[in-house]
Amino acid sequence: MIPAGSGGSIRTTCAYCGVGCGILATPTGERTARIEGDPDHPANTGKLCSKGTHLGETIGLDGRLLHPMIGKRRVGWDKALDLVAKRFRDTIAQHGPNSVAFYVSGQLLTEDYYVANKLMKGFIGSANIDTNSRLCMASAVAGHTRAFGEDIVPATYDDLDAADLIILVGSNTAWCHPIVYQRVRARCDGGAKLVVIDPRRTETADEADLHLAIRPGTDVALMNGLLAWCRDAGVVDHDYLARHVATLDTFWDQLAEGSDLWSVARTCDVPLPDLKRFFELFAATPRTVTMFSQGVNQSLSGTDQVNAITNLHLATGRIGKPGAAPFSITGQPNAMGGREVGGLASSLAAHMDFTPDNVARVGRFWAAPNMATRPGLKALDLFRELGDGRIKAIWIMATNPTVSMPDAGRVREALAACPFVVVSDVIETTDTSVHAHVRLPAAAWGEKDGTVTNSDRTISRQRAFLAAPGEARPDWWIVAQVGRRMGWKTAFSYDRPAEIWREHCRLSSYENGGTRLFALPGHAAQGNADYDAMPPFRWGGTPFADGRFPTPDGRARLVSVVQTPVAAPLPNWPMTLNTGRYRDHWHTMTRTGLSPKLARHREDPLVEIHPDDAARLAIVDGGLARVVTPQGESLFRASVTRTQRVAELFVPIHWTDRTATGGRAGLLPRPLGDPISGQPGFKSTSVRIEPVETVWRGFLILRDDLATRPDCLWATRIAAPGGTVWEMAGTGDPATLMALLPKGQRIEAIDAARGSRRIAILNGGRLAAALFVTRDGALPSRDWLVAQLAEAVAAPTLLAGRAPGVQVDRGPIVCACFDVGLTAILTAIADQRLADVPAIGAALGAGTNCGSCRPALARLLVTEGSTHVA
Numbered sequence: 101m102i103p104a105g106s107g108g109s110i111r112t113t114c115a116y117c118g119v120g121c122g123i124l125a126t127p128t129g130e131r132t133a134r135i136e137g138d139p140d141h142p143a144n145t146g147k148l149c150s151k152g153t154h155l156g157e158t159i160g161l162d163g164r165l166l167h168p169m170i171g172k173r174r175v176g177w178d179k180a181l182d183l184v185a186k187r188f189r190d191t192i193a194q195h196g197p198n199s200v201a202f203y204v205s206g207q208l209l210t211e212d213y214y215v216a217n218k219l220m221k222g223f224i225g226s227a228n229i230d231t232n233s234r235l236c237m238a239s240a241v242a243g244h245t246r247a248f249g250e251d252i253v254p255a256t257y258d259d260l261d262a263a264d265l266i267i268l269v270g271s272n273t274a275w276c277h278p279i280v281y282q283r284v285r286a287r288c289d290g291g292a293k294l295v296v297i298d299p300r301r302t303e304t305a306d307e308a309d310l311h312l313a314i315r316p317g318t319d320v321a322l323m324n325g326l327l328a329w330c331r332d333a334g335v336v337d338h339d340y341l342a343r344h345v346a347t348l349d350t351f352w353d354q355l356a357e358g359s360d361l362w363s364v365a366r367t368c369d370v371p372l373p374d375l376k377r378f379f380e381l382f383a384a385t386p387r388t389v390t391m392f393s394q395g396v397n398q399s400l401s402g403t404d405q406v407n408a409i410t411n412l413h414l415a416t417g418r419i420g421k422p423g424a425a426p427f428s429i430t431g432q433p434n435a436m437g438g439r440e441v442g443g444l445a446s447s448l449a450a451h452m453d454f455t456p457d458n459v460a461r462v463g464r465f466w467a468a469p470n471m472a473t474r475p476g477l478k479a480l481d482l483f484r485e486l487g488d489g490r491i492k493a494i495w496i497m498a499t500n501p502t503v504s505m506p507d508a509g510r511v512r513e514a515l516a517a518c519p520f521v522v523v524s525d526v527i528e529t530t531d532t533s534v535h536a537h538v539r540l541p542a543a544a545w546g547e548k549d550g551t552v553t554n555s556d557r558t559i560s561r562q563r564a565f566l567a568a569p570g571e572a573r574p575d576w577w578i579v580a581q582v583g584r585r586m587g588w589k590t591a592f593s594y595d596r597p598a599e600i601w602r603e604h605c606r607l608s609s610y611e612n613g614g615t616r617l618f619a620l621p622g623h624a625a626q627g628n629a630d631y632d633a634m635p636p637f638r639w640g641g642t643p644f645a646d647g648r649f650p651t652p653d654g655r656a657r658l659v660s661v662v663q664t665p666v667a668a669p670l671p672n673w674p675m676t677l678n679t680g681r682y683r684d685h686w687h688t689m690t691r692t693g694l695s696p697k698l699a700r701h702r703e704d705p706l707v708e709i710h711p712d713d714a715a716r717l718a719i720v721d722g723g724l725a726r727v728v729t730p731q732g733e734s735l736f737r738a739s740v741t742r743t744q745r746v747a748e749l750f751v752p753i754h755w756t757d758r759t760a761t762g763g764r765a766g767l768l769p770r771p772l773g774d775p776i777s778g779q780p781g782f783k784s785t786s787v788r789i790e791p792v793e794t795v796w797r798g799f800l801i802l803r804d805d806l807a808t809r810p811d812c813l814w815a816t817r818i819a820a821p822g823g824t825v826w827e828m829a830g831t832g833d834p835a836t837l838m839a840l841l842p843k844g845q846r847i848e849a850i851d852a853a854r855g856s857r858r859i860a861i862l863n864g865g866r867l868a869a870a871l872f873v874t875r876d877g878a879l880p881s882r883d884w885l886v887a888q889l890a891e892a893v894a895a896p897t898l899l900a901g902r903a904p905g906v907q908v909d910r911g912p913i914v915c916a917c918f919d920v921g922l923t924a925i926l927t928a929i930a931d932q933r934l935a936d937v938p939a940i941g942a943a944l945g946a947g948t949n950c951g952s953c954r955p956a957l958a959r960l961l962v963t964e965g966s967t968h969v970a
């Protein structure tokens with residue numbers, strides 16, 4: 101395969117998730133491109149989900165950071181880099197190497213990551229470099245290392261095609277890894293069974309043969325119970341255990357405790373017949389893949405939960421064979437590459453830890469003057485020490501911790517108090533970068549060049565197809581420049597990613613001798629042209645196929661894990677808060693927030709709550725609610741739905757101070773982590789919720805967005821074609837909102853009885869802004885008014901908010917590719933008696949492109965006529 105596809109297209113990989121889909125990008129203008137799936141990429145064979153499909157909408161220059169900034173002042177690169185190098189050098193000289201830190205990201209390329217890791221661990225002499233992957237898969241890393249001796253993901257996507265049973269544990273795959281989900285679906289349509297284990301009935305769970313809506317945090321009890329059942333049913337592979345696994349004498353006795361069917365059903369709070377069905381299905385199906393993600397990892401017992409899963413697979417010999425493996429599916433596009441370079445504070449480099457041998461080996465290889473000799477601070481400890489004043493300089497790259505860390509309010513305070521904060525980002529203003537003393541403009545997706553590793557160990561090239569705008573530079577370049585300016589010219593003299601890649605590959609096989617499975621010897625001498633043309637390849641083959649594991653005795657480990665008692669609800673905090681993702685948004689929305697198509701699937705941050713709880717607490721569907729924990733509070737719009745368990749709430753993680761006055765999920769979780777992995781327990785925080793009354797509601801449509809969000813109780817920003825919509829609600833006098841309107845010709849209508857006010861601002865005869873507020877009246881659908889932003893002349897019926905004649909509100913957008921709203925789908929299902937998803941596709945097009953909405957369509961066919969999508 102060559103980098104260029106046909107017709108001037110460039111082969112690259114998606115900016116988003118760990119599925120790692122291949123993309124063909126064809127520039128169509130200076131900042132525009134056609135985006136298609138790469139049919140030759142093994143991860144997706146040409147398919148893309150809704151987020152990948154709409155990447156083209158996110159490559160404009162809106163909001164980009166284009167120049168280095170010191171405070172609010174634009175400076176040249178030399179000045180900015182010199183200052184960063186000087187402040188880090190001075191801080192180290194005065195307070196030692198452990199007084200500085202890097203906080204990096206699984207959204208860096210492997211080459212970026214390698215250079216940052218080398219600078220901190222080999223030259224600065226501290227291991228205080230941690231990454232947002234700590235929040236994402238540290239428990240999987242720790243679990244793999246305990247079970248296998250090395251952080252190896254033993255599965256590949258091909259295993260899904262060979263499996264007869266696929267178990268998804270704590271994974272909303274249909275939304276978060278949609279292309280892998282389509283592969284799962286295809287296999288299940290071909291006869292394999294699907295079991296989903298998730299406290300929520302997600303769209304993923306909807307389509308499963310069996311959904312176990314377990315009590316949160318009881319995965320160990322479930323998996324231990326299953327293993328005990330397997331032992332009784334004679335499914336444990338004693339021969340495999342005897343030859344390939346080291347098992348403590350006490351293991352089986354410990355496992356038996358509380359693992360009978362009845363106890364497990366009680367602990368997990370699932371119907372006994374469902375549990376039995378699951379156990380029987382597992383026992384009867386040797387080719388089983390157990391795929392897991394954040395419902396397992398983001399827990400105070402995340403590592404144990406991972407090992408409960410690896411125990412099952414080891415004990416039944418379901419590993420190292422086609423269609424049989426535990427499968428930790430990764431979140432970010434290069435979460436795996438970060439693990440390979442050793443970018444976590446708890447690892448050193450290239451799958452080596454901090455044993456004296458490894459420290460000496462890596463020190464030799466790097467010719468490093470100041471090797472770190474012990475692990476550094478993990479994210480939670482790092483930000484705690486920042487708050488305590490022990491970390492005095494921090495450099496944050498490609499992550500937004502004031503939003504994504506637990507107890508994010510404290511992270512903010514810590515950054516505000518830190519003497520020197522550097523932020524490398526592609527966006528000018530983020531919730532984190534407002535605290536930066538120095539902001540460095542990084543090259544973004546489409547401009548940067550290097551490699552990424554996806555969930556199944558496939559390494560692919562990410563290639564540039566756009567010129568970096570302004571003075572933006574690749575992350576590896578920025579870090580290497582600082583390294584040089586700190587005094588290490590030779591060690592950081594790279595002038596292209598290929599050089600870094602070769603060094604990374606050399607280190608992976610340096611004095612390896614088969615002790616570390618991660619090794620890329622074949623690429624260590626690769627030429628620049630070959631690097632540029634490098635096709636995707638998977639390292640590691642089929643790990644453990646020979647039953648040998650990278651431990652001193654060559655055996656894997658069964659790890660005794662015990663279910664921690666489920667805590668009783670606290671008096672003031674009677675409910676449990678779960679947090680996670682929406683289908684069409686990515687993390688803190690710095691990219692997906694730019695796409696009008698993606699914005700329409702979920703326009704508001706919703707708190708999902710069971711109808712019984714809602715009724716008890718007087719919370720109404722569509723009303724506002726305040727979600728409160730001991731750490732903080734934030735407003736959300738309520739969505740009353742039976743997909744939630746009683747006494748449990750779910751909120752999304754995507755909204756920030758840039759995009760809303762509420763929806764700040766990060767303020768709510770405790771800053772506590774798994775004791776082994778340090779991964780925060782984001783999925784279960786003690787919480788309470790209360791209704792919030794408002795006096796008026798309204799919306800503001802703008803051609804040019806506001807510099808800051810509207811100052812009212814509730815405001816959320818939605819990208820719209822040609823402008824922005826702010827949805828608002830409040831208690832005070834909405835007249836204060838007038839100040840937000842741009843200058844221009846003003847037309848206005850007032851209905852005092854309903855407390856309604858409609859204002860339009862025209863500029864040169866075109867609509868520039870529309871502000872509609874009401875106390876008791878109705879508000880028109882926003883679609884028609886938004887469409888007016890693009891019209892050359894404002895329509896005479898502007899203040900009616902609609903064209904003459906009958907129009908229907910489209911409702912939330914279900915199919916982002918063809919812009920098909922809920923209303924049209926429900927109408928078509930009823931009027932045309934549509935019976936299945938293909939029939940909806942034939943009638944409306946919905947679901948026929950990327951396929952991300954097919955699970956939602958299937959759900960609508962079942963719940964047709966209901967008033968809301970859950």
Ligand SMILES: Nc1nc2c(c(=O)[nH]1)N[C@H]1C(S)=C(S)[C@@H](COP(=O)(O)OP(=O)(O)OC[C@H]3O[C@@H](n4cnc5c(=O)[nH]c(N)nc54)[C@H](O)[C@@H]3O)O[C@H]1N2
Binds near residue numbers: 272679686
């Ligand atoms: N659309 C979209 N896709 C993404 C991302 C995104 O932001 N948006 N982010 C990417 C990243 S970085 C990641 S890490 C992945 C995350 O992908 P996922 O892990 O699939 O996503 P989450 O929504 O965080 O959580 C998964 C599920 O865990 C369930 N859960 C909560 N508690 C428990 C429990 O105790 N036990 C079990 N068994 N389940 C539980 C939740 O109800 C939730 O449905 O997604 C990646 N893909």
Ligand SMILES: Nc1nc2c(c(=O)[nH]1)N[C@H]1C(S)=C(S)[C@@H](COP(=O)(O)OP(=O)(O)OC[C@H]3O[C@@H](n4cnc5c(=O)[nH]c(N)nc54)[C@H](O)[C@@H]3O)O[C@H]1N2
Binds near residue numbers: 205232501503544769
């Ligand atoms: N409550 C709760 N919190 C969570 C989670 C949860 O489930 N619940 N999930 C956690 C997980 S799994 C994850 S992965 C994190 C994600 O959380 P974050 O990493 O904080 O989220 P992003 O929005 O992806 O932040 C990436 C930042 O990097 C910038 N960026 C993008 N590309 C580049 C680049 O090439 N170079 C540079 N320098 N910058 C770039 C973007 O503009 C953005 O500001 O959130 C975690 N936080």
Ligand code: SF4
Binds near residue numbers: 115116120151153280
């Ligand atoms: S599944 Fe979607 S978001 Fe993930 S890599 Fe593929 S196209 Fe991108």
Ligand SMILES: [Mo]
Binds near residue numbers: 235
């Ligand atoms: Mo993640």
